[in-house]
Amino acid sequence: MIGQVVAAAVIGAVCAAVVKKQTPDLALVVTLCAVALILSTAMAALSLVRELIDVLGERAGLSAAVLAPVVKTLGIALLTRVCAELCRDANEGGIAAAVEIAGGVCALLVCMPLFQAVLALIMELI
Secondary structure (H helix, E strand, O other): OHHHHHHHHHHHHHHHHHHHHHOHHHHHHHHHHHHHHHHHHHHHHHHHHHHHHHHHHHHHOOOHHHHHHHHHHHHHHHHHHHHHHHHHHOOOHHHHHHHHHHHHHHHHHHHHHHHHHHHHHHHHHO
16 A cells, blocks of 8 residues: 555656656646545545444444544644645645644534543542
8 A cells, every 4th residue: 555655756846857847737736636645545444443342342332432543643643744735836836734723623513522431530539
């Protein structure tokens, strides 16, 4: 799988660099296509990781309500990073900053059930 990712990245970067000299706008489209291909390849591996996390969670006695926010937050962080970098490549630093802020807010929102569970546990101990 990493071979496919590296090949797509190198081919995409070379194509984008060549196209950028002639048509900078089209270079961004080439970059987006390469990113989409790479992320679709990574999604296959992500499903395997998700299965492993579920198995480990069951063995440790953790509920899905605890593990789901962690996995979702990781996904939000990764997507936020990729999107912000694409915006920076397009010389849109302001949009990149807004994406990063929105990603942070979304991560907090996803973690709210986990925060509530921790608070409920603390209240039971008191």
